[in-house]
Amino acid sequence: MHSTPTLTPSKQVDSYFESIGWKPFRFQRSVWRSYQKGESGLIHSATGTGKTLAAWMGPILSWLKQNSDQSRWNPKRPPSVRVLWVTPLRALAGDTESSLRGPLDGLGLPWSLESRTGDSKAGAKARQLKRLPTALVTTPESLSLMLTHERLLPQLAGVEAVIVDEWHELLGTKRGIQTELALARLRRLNPHLRTWGLSATLGNLEEARDSLLGVTPTTPARIVEGYKKKRMKLESIIPPRVDRFPWSGHIGTKMVPQVAERLEQVTSALVFANTRSQTEIWYQHLLKQRPDWAGKIALHHGSLDTSVRRWVEDGLKDGTLHAVVCTSSLDLGVDFTAVDLVLQIGSPKGAARLLQRAGRSGHRPGAESRLAFVPTNAIELIELAAAQDAIRKGHLESRPLMNKPLDVLAQHLVTVAIGGGFDSEELLEEVRSCLAYESLTDAEWRWVLDFVVHGGSSLSAYPDFHRVERDGDLYVVKQRRTMTMHRMNIGTIVSDASMKVKYLKGATLGSVEESFLSKLNEGERFLFAGKLVSLVRVKDNVAYVKRAKGQPDSVPRWMGGRMPLSSELSAELRLKLQEAAEGKLVGREMRALKPLFEIQERWSALPLTNQVLIEQIKTRNGHQLFVFPFEGRLVHEGMAAVLAYRISQLQKTTFSMACNDYGVVLQSPHPVEVNRMVDEGVFATGDLVGDILSSMNSTEMAKRQFRQIARVAGLIHPGYPGQRKSTSHVQASSNLFFDVFQEYDAGNLLLEQARREVLEFQLESTRLATAFLRIENSELLSRKPAKVTPLAFPLLVDKLRERVSSESLSERIARMQQQLEKAADQTAG
Structure with a gap:
């Protein structure tokens, strides 16, 4: 549809909306008006309610007003660069590009629109270095890379708007801070730059806005609230028989028949699992349940090859795929208007994440979102009930912000030094305009500057670490090798080194972490990309595999699979337990757990919100001390270590421990005198940090964290493409730096950062x-209690898991469950 010249720009946009069957929302018009006034801001609206068009139409309207004479539009000579669209995942760039193209084609604009990410072809990147398109979709890493090309700076100075998509995903991460620094640089190039962020489901909106727009915004800054509440139908698929003694870790595959049944009732669906390993297992189980679905259901996660992911995304869009089993790789921005049901396997551990995933169904304004929750163990039903309450009350998770990570700053200094150089005072002022570095001291700035110029006090004798040099008033990089190495390793995503997985003859399946492959022997079978393969050999950083039959020996475990319970959801969970203790079981989920609650009450207690339950039970393995704070796994890991350390200071004993989202168990050969321990202050807050560091191998943890910091700061690098260094090589290098700094440069601020990140994150x-x-x-x-209670049982299973092989584990647990069920029936009688 080409607009007629008589229409005003606003009418042209209205006419475009009409052509696609929509009408602009009030919040979208509000953003467009703000944009015309030169304002920046954050758009906060539920998933699938039109945030993209709210942000995109501002620059389009602005251009239409400035170029009302359509006879002068020339598609062969598109306008110079005006808009940068930053997306958190390069896998989303293609999809974002097609979403943005719709209005351009619909309005007949002569704009050029392209992507620039790690997946872009070299020829396209080279062409873009000469002339950028009118609108460019890019990632934080590629944006930083552009800043290293001095000849691009005059073009970037002409950028009118930067739009950062899914800002809630970048907020509180080093990639978010990398984006903040790049935005500060662009604002230096163009003080009138308009910056807009798109965010769904977030608790700390003001902080999110300030970190996006800087502490001294050059343009007026707003938060525009869109649709926070979409019509939503959340339900649980409750097992026919709820275990009174549940345990986690069997991934709920008993629920496969019910999930298959639900999938049959809809045209298209996304099945979300929390980890990549879970997706592989669920995909296999669904195919086993319904072999006729081969080719109609697919798998999608971040470690699969780009071509595989694209095929899946296209299959969802064109309706050839019935369902996709996926992780959060399909959680963001990818537009699937067709999906009419989302299934969530296991608790998403946060109310905001549950909302985000539900919003992937009915992903268009006005449509109802439908999500069915599949518990992997009975207690997770309380989490869903708690999440629904949190959503109703608007208690959504805040993203905690990071404070002045110096590794990211060091990398940024080298980036700017390559891209034309910098004046120290000017750049310091620019860096301090970022919320993350607002409190950066002069001494810290001088330290980072010295680090990139001389390598700091302990590396000044090594020319390799003299990356930046002084040239008059400017700091610049002149060495070609430094430039190449820096550009290749720019970014803050540091994962365990990954290896490509390829068939001996043919296609690449994706990548898997080196630490997993290093434990496999040749011939061992594993599930990957939804297929059973066996390892043939590892050569030149590639794992060659072939198809296999039979049962897998293992499933890859990727890093990042630990999702802790959010503090907001923890608080709601404790409220649900209080309701159960008071006999108020509201909703299907809580009513389904009535038998479990009854035994817990009869054998022990259900704690109120101002109480903490402690249980002591003697088993054949020793004395078990259970503590139930309901604070989430990560908090409990630290708590278990501190409690074991403090108790062992007061009573000579040794502990082994396990924890889950609900509590901790400490096992020892001797009983613990709980009352005495409480009186002696084992739960006291005094000297907590000291006890955390004493109770854990904090040096080893700091070393592991330092490996990431050293990589981001440019001390170590994985090598050239095709000649990647092994993880063990990179690890050895970073450990060497850690030891050298510890011995000869104790005040090294990167060491201090490693310790801080271990404590905080x-x-x-x-x-x-x-x-x-x-x-x-x-x-x-x-x-x-005389017997293990329903709340304690899953912790005891986790304790057993350390010592019992997985085959015999399920048999052993089944026996224990049987005995406890029998005892429960007897006491009920």
């Missing part, structure tokens, strides 16, 4: 302190 020390404070001020319910 791996051990959640702030949340841990809050949890200890809450327990200190709570009533402790100390119980000694």
Whole structure:
């Protein structure tokens, strides 16, 4: 549809919306008006309610007003670059591009629109270096890379708007901070730059806006609220028989028949699992249940080859695929108007994530989102009930922000030094305009500057670490090798080194972490990309495989599979338990758990929100001490270590431990005198950080964290493409730096950062302190039940898992469940 010249720009846009059967929402018009006034802001609206068009139509309207004479439009000579669209995943770039192309074609605009990501072809990138398209879809990494090309800077100075998609995904991460620094640079090039962020489901909106727009915004800054509440139908697929003694870790595959039944009732669906390993297992089980679905259901996760992912995304769009089993790789921005049901396997561990996933169905304004929840164990039903309450109350998760990571800053300094150089005072002012670096001190700035110029005090004798040099008033990079190496390794995504997985003859399946493959012997079978393959050999950083038959020996375990319970959901969960203790079972999920609650009450207790339950049970393996704070796995890991450390200071004993989202278990050969321990302050908040560091192998953890920091800061690099260094080589290099700094440069700020990140991100020390404070001020319910209770059972299973092989584990658990069920029936009688 080409617009007629008589229509005003606003009418042309209205006419376009009409042609696709929509009418602009009030919040979209509000964004367009703000944009025309030169304002920046954050658009906060539920998934699938029109955020993309709210942001995209601003620049289009602005251009239409400036170029009303259509006779002068020339598609062969598109306007110079005006809009950068930053997406968090390069896998989304193609999809985003097609979403943005619709209005351009519909309005007949002569704009050029292209992508520039790690997946883009070299020829396209070279062409873009000469002339950027009118609108460019890119990633944080590619945006930083563009800043290293001095000849692009005059073009980038002409950019009118940067739109950052899915800002809630980048917020509080090093990639988000990399984006903040790049935005500060673009604002230096064009002080009138308009910046808009798109975000769904977020608790700390003001912080999100300030980190996106900087602490001293050059343009007025707004938050535009769109549709926070979409029509939503959340339901649970409740097992026919709810285990009174549930356990986690069997991935709920008993529910496959019910899931298959639900899939039959809809045209298209997404089946979300929380980890890549789970997707592989569920995909296989669904195919086993319904062999006739081969070719109609598919698998999608971030480790699959780009071509495989594209095929799946296209199959969903054109309706040839009935269902896709996926992880959060399909959680973001990919537009599937066709999907009419989302199934969530296992608890998503946060209310915001549940909303985000539900929004993938009915992904268009006005449509109802439908999500069916599939518990992997009975207790997860409480989590869904708690998540629904949190959503109703608007208690959505905040993203905690990172404070001045110096590794990202060091990388940025080299980036800017390559892209034409910088004046120290000017760049410091620019960096401090970022919320993350607002409190950066002069001493810290000088340290980072010295680090990129001389390698810091301990590496000044090694020319390899003299990356930036002084040239008059400017700091620049002159060495070609430094430029090449930096450009190849730009970015902050640091995962365990991954290896390509390829058939001996033919296609690449994807990549898997080197640490998994290093444990496999030749001939061992594993599930990958929905296929059973066996390892033939590993050569030149490629794992060659062939098709296999029979049963898998293992399923790849990717890093990042640990999703802890959010603090908001933890609080709601404790409220649901209080309701159960008071006999109020609201909703199908809570009513289904009535038999479990009854036994827990009869044998021990259900804690109120101002109480913490402690259970002591003697089993044949020793004395078990269970503590139930319901604070989430990460907090409990730190808590278990601190409690074991503190108790062993007071009583000579050794502990082994396990934890889940609900509590911790400490097993020892001797009974623990709980009352004495409480009186002696084992739950006290005093000297908590000291005890955390004493109770854990904090040096080893800091070393592991430092490996990532060293890589981002440019101390170590994985090597050239095709000549990647092994993980063990990179690990050895980073450990060497760690030891050298520890011995000869104790004040090294990167070491300090590693310790801080371990405390804050791996051990959640702030949340841990809050949890200890809450327990200190709570009533402790100390119980000694005769049998293992429903709440304690899953923890005992996790404890067993360490010592029993997986085959015999399920038999052993089934026996234990049987005995407990029998005892429960007897006590009921």
